[in-house]
Amino acid sequence: MKQDFNEYFVYKNGELYCENVSLKNLAEKYKTPVYVYSKKAILDKINQYKEAFSSYDTLICYAVKANPNLSILKIMSDNDIGCDIVSGGELYKAKKAGIPSNKIVYAGVGKTDFEIEYAIRENILSFNVESEMELDVINQIAKKLGKKARVSIRVNPDVNPKTHPYISTGMRKSKFGIDIDKALDVYQKASKLTNIEIVGIHCHIGSQIMEIEPYIEAIEKTAKLISKLKEKGINLEYFDIGGGLGIKYKPEDNPPSPKEFADAILPIVKGTNLKLIIEPGRSMVGEAGVLLTQVIFLKDKGDKHFVIVDTGMNDLVRPAMYNAYHHILPVVEKERKIIADIVGPICETGDFLALDREIDDVQRGDYLAVMSAGAYGSSMSSNYNLRPRAMEVLVDEDKVYVIRERETYDYLTIPELIEN
Numbered sequence: 001m002k003q004d005f006n007e008y009f010v011y012k013n014g015e016l017y018c019e020n021v022s023l024k025n026l027a028e029k030y031k032t033p034v035y036v037y038s039k040k041a042i043l044d045k046i047n048q049y050k051e052a053f054s055s056y057d058t059l060i061c062y063a064v065k066a067n068p069n070l071s072i073l074k075i076m077s078d079n080d081i082g083c084d085i086v087s088g089g090e091l092y093k094a095k096k097a098g099i100p101s102n103k104i105v106y107a108g109v110g111k112t113d114f115e116i117e118y119a120i121r122e123n124i125l126s127f128n129v130e131s132e133m134e135l136d137v138i139n140q141i142a143k144k145l146g147k148k149a150r151v152s153i154r155v156n157p158d159v160n161p162k163t164h165p166y167i168s169t170g171m172r173k174s175k176f177g178i179d180i181d182k183a184l185d186v187y188q189k190a191s192k193l194t195n196i197e198i199v200g201i202h203c204h205i206g207s208q209i210m211e212i213e214p215y216i217e218a219i220e221k222t223a224k225l226i227s228k229l230k231e232k233g234i235n236l237e238y239f240d241i242g243g244g245l246g247i248k249y250k251p252e253d254n255p256p257s258p259k260e261f262a263d264a265i266l267p268i269v270k271g272t273n274l275k276l277i278i279e280p281g282r283s284m285v286g287e288a289g290v291l292l293t294q295v296i297f298l299k300d301k302g303d304k305h306f307v308i309v310d311t312g313m314n315d316l317v318r319p320a321m322y323n324a325y326h327h328i329l330p331v332v333e334k335e336r337k338i339i340a341d342i343v344g345p346i347c348e349t350g351d352f353l354a355l356d357r358e359i360d361d362v363q364r365g366d367y368l369a370v371m372s373a374g375a376y377g378s379s380m381s382s383n384y385n386l387r388p389r390a391m392e393v394l395v396d397e398d399k400v401y402v403i404r405e406r407e408t409y410d411y412l413t414i415p416e417l418i419e420n
């Protein structure tokens, strides 16, 4: 008997289910690779966050880049969740899913003029500004449009979130934000700009953070700056502390819950008297999704075993990009175990899902579930090697909804022109 990875993906008589749906039946019907999301897992997480922060005026802005599927954004909008966006494309989808502009905040170091104008016209809650030059450009564009743009300054509090360097954003050497020591000057400058309205302060220190301590450090440093700003007559309305809470990738992982997170940070935030914004992405949807794949071939090279599956770095790049661990479970349990590399079909040595992993002794045609693939899975997928992107389905109790169709070969050629 396997221990269940979480309460949404459970074994019944040796077969893996998502809520009340057999993943074997699902894979046979829809084919693989397919991303499967549990609606209940997403709703439960939303409610855990809401509950955890219920004692304080808090706006939850889901980080769209974690999973921008329209149906997932619709779940957010139906549950009064706002959005944290990092591009015009994300703004477009957030609006399409019904997220109101007054719940949208916009971060990112490289906002183009086009994107800035679009977001000003949409009247979003706040630009989270990452450089002085960006501030000037937002002011100019707002002036041209005869509007005022609401901004927060993204400060870089120089703390180490103790996560993978590629997803660590709050250290001085990273490209993100404005050094916290310089921020006071930038605020004073911003307060003199005619078409800028200062509304808040923002920080986001990284992703897949498994300890509360770095948050406390960042929030304390930023809270000090907030008092200094007050002394200078710069009054803010929002304290946006970003996202980044980690999730369970390995069975033994034990990330802080939204409640533990809230209980630790709210006392500091309360001292500022500002409304709070949080921007969870991964922790809202990550554990709610799996990537289902089928074993195509088995191959032995001496005592090294390879399990070759029909999904790879084009569908899920995290192992190749961050050397990330994803737990892999058989859809139908087997008695015997093997140790193997589980690899994809892409022509890259980095195209693996797991290396030297003990897994069930699967055979050609068997299905595997790559766990905790709901965030930064589909959203980072590509057509590399001209593989159509995977289908995505949402499970709601015993119902399965297709929320993204499998791409066709036609789709692969649509944007291209033969001009010679």
Ligand SMILES: *Cc1c(COP(=O)(O)O)cnc(C)c1O
Residues within 6 Å of the ligand: 063, 065, 066, 084, 086, 107, 108, 204, 206, 207, 208, 242, 243, 244, 245, 279, 280, 281, 282, 283
């Ligand atoms: C990516 C990002 C988030 C979400 O991070 P998670 O680790 O997915 O919670 C929040 N805010 C900003 C500014 C981001 O860039």
